[in-house]
Amino acid sequence: MLGKTAGGLTWMFRYLERSENIARLVEAGFRMGLTHSDDASEWESILATAAVRDAYLEHNEAYDVPAIVDFLLRDPANPTSVLSVVEAARNNARLVRTAITREVWEAVNECWITLHDLLARPVRSADLPETLGTIRQKSSLVRGALHGTMLRNDIFNFSRAGTFLERADNTCRILDVKYYILLPSVSFVGSTIDNVQWETILRSASAQRAFRWLYGGETRPSAIADFLIFDRRMPRSLAFCVEKLCSNLTYLEAEYDQKMPSLEMTLAFREKLQRLDIDEVFKIGLHEFLQSCIADNNALAHQIEQDYRFTE
């Protein structure tokens, strides 16, 4: 396989994952606006999670909800707006057209066609839930086509690695932006505001149902952090993503019969997570820990790029 193709596959699935993540963030913000008076600071956190707060302020003067939603979903000036990333995903799919099945290509192409139409004009607030649902569904359909039609070979493993690199980064960011409300010291506060914020975090990771199911009615903030970092049953937790990356890179090592630094790094990342539990994380400092994980994940992405010659 061409190095460029491996890179294209990884990025295609990173971008698709990102489109879904942005939709989830907007949905969490939207839900909060429904149940509580619009709190612009919550939207500010959402922009921070999506790593576009500065970019937003370059183009806008204040935190205005419709403008933020528009920036996150449609703005071509925002390289991580849903519209931008779906276009980038499709361009990468075009680049790797010979590596993917017709089903996967058509799913991406249709994702782009649908969202291009859907996001051609600003989304009315009444249409927002349906639009966000469509964004998530279209990305799921690509994943479904990948699972249903692709050989389990290097192509598949590079694609999956893209998904999990992006997801690990996203989960860390969701937690990091709100780390201060998850600290054990605030666990007894339990004010309504905190409840709302916890809910936002869980929704941003599509984890509210799973969390309630596992923890019953008890909402301890530290449990939320524990769940999203360490619970390997949870498909969006950091531990789950790292575990999957280990298996993708282990496959590639076996397939290519070449020892690669990227696998060493992933194994070390996994070991770090296995060594620690949530209490120790709080001792280190939740924010510091999450920052180190984001850095590890970035370094890993970079190493994979080098090991498999994505670029010259």
Added chain:
Amino acid sequence: MSQPPDCFDEMSGAGDATRAPYRGYSGWLEEQDHKLLKKKASDAEAFFRRTGITFNVYGSDEATERLIPFDIVPRIIGAGEWRKLSAGIEQRVRAINAFLHDIYHNQEILRAGKIPTQLITQNDAFLPKMIGVSPPGGVYTHIVGVDLVRTGENEFFVLEDNARTPSGVSYMLENRETMMQMFPELFTRVRVRPVSSYPEALRRSLTACAPPCAGDRPVAAVLTPGIFNSAYFEHAFLADQMGAELVEGRDLRVVDGRIAMRTTRGYTPIDVLYRRVDDDFLDPLNFNPESMLGVPGIFDIYRAGGITIANAPGAGIADDKAIYSYMPDIVEFYTGKKPLLKNVDTLRCSEPDSLNYVLDHLSELVVKEVHGSGGYGMLVGPAASKKELAAFRIKLMEKPSNYIAQPTLALSTCPILTRTGLAPRHVDLRPFVLVSPDRINITPGGLTRVALKKGSLVVNSSQGGGTKDTWVLEG
């Protein structure tokens, strides 16, 4: 069905009786409901859009990717007609390869005085660096598209040859695929020769010309300028269908005297490169130094026999419009026989007498730029306004040698499905020819392009043309 006067309709011929090749189809068509056909036509469009069979349009902001309109009425060629056509095409393509070999070696045709020497030496499409180079297998044009038009029952003309990187073959294949999906029963009633083996034949043709350094299973790759090229869909399609890698210049480099592609495991040599990049952009060290699309040094490797490039650099001298008017002589010079396929009478505006004639008859002629393509920079006299004629006259007089002129041909028509029923539209045909060291393979049919505007003679997709599935009947 109304019909423009003096025009040969391929379905109804000169009179009202359906021509033989269309009888089977016509019988089926009479049983169909017009509404249902219209629905099928819109299904086809949705299918093309979903599959991403699009081409990129340069210089337009909106909708940079467009569909080429597809018409669901097939263009049908009888078995006997096709036999005659393919004999003519084969003869012409053999002559083109012999001509290229000669031009880059002994230049006997120039010595014999059949073609003015300066027409070759001062032509941008002529690559002096190819002199003395013998491509592996002796093949210059592995893939050729021969553009044909028809004006009567037995009147076929070659409009132009495409000896560089002819495009459109993916549409030939996808059009058939679409027709078979939409009208499976039709194909059980009318026996049509299949086209689906083209990618496999292309692969065999390319690898048959692999250089001596290649192993038992030569590695082929398709070189594309990238995803923003107008024909990118086709490049990806062909690579996919052939099971070849789709590479860009930035994936390739010279490694140990070979051209190698950067894979996830390291650099792997390529034996045959089907390039869809023009000569000028192929190698910044040997040709255009500004090119970002090519591979530095590839031409040196090619000359040393380390890789096969298809089509060979410099092959464009054979399809140059200024050379076109000499094609009958070229065919006769190399095959020793009269050409089976006719050329359109062509006036070279570089010759003073011809220029005067062209200026006097501008409103009757088609005038083309010698190096133009895609229907750009072309004047269709009878369809042009007074203003357009006057503007073109000035351009023509400024640089006469840049133009050739031809009579306006009454191109044959084929019916298309319109909102109100069938209506005749002008068509042309591009058969695709594969050349190997030992044989010439012509896929039955080719790409039919159709001018969708009533009365229009311009079939290019960049100018609002569409395509049709092209059938050659069994028999």
